[in-house]
Amino acid sequence: MNNFRNKLAAFFYGRYGYDQLGYALFGFYIAVVIINAFVGSLILSLLGLVLVGIMFFRIFSRSIHKRRAENERFLKLWRPIAAFFKLQWDRLREIKTNRYRKCPDCKAVLRLPNKKGDHTVVCPRCRKRFDVKIRF
Ligand SMILES: [Zn+2]
Structure with a gap:
């Protein structure tokens, strides 16, 4: 068991792992799977595979700087969108006060x-x- 753990640690050493873009890709993947359960489209199935493919590629990637730059670009796009939805949520939640x-x-x-x-x-x-x- 210890040996397996060491091998696993060695495998992940120097690899990029998760970031916000990784979570977003996973979220998009789940959304595509749920939509596709109703639609049953081949294109959506392929899109799901591509999303998961990119997600794992990024997790196991050794190009830390490239992945970090991708994540920064993603956050630049994502932050205003997240802020917009948070504002709408706050407005709704505080509508009485x-x-x-x-x-x-x-x-x-x-x-x-x-x-x-x-x-x-x-x-x-x-x-x-x-x-x-x-x-x-
Ligand atoms: Zn002002």
């Missing part, structure tokens, strides 16, 4: 208390004033 409004000047998103009526807001980032209407 808070309203989110974008500052028309600096585009900062402000989290305001949910008080019905017309208000003037001072943006904490750029100090500009703007009007906010909260109807419900």
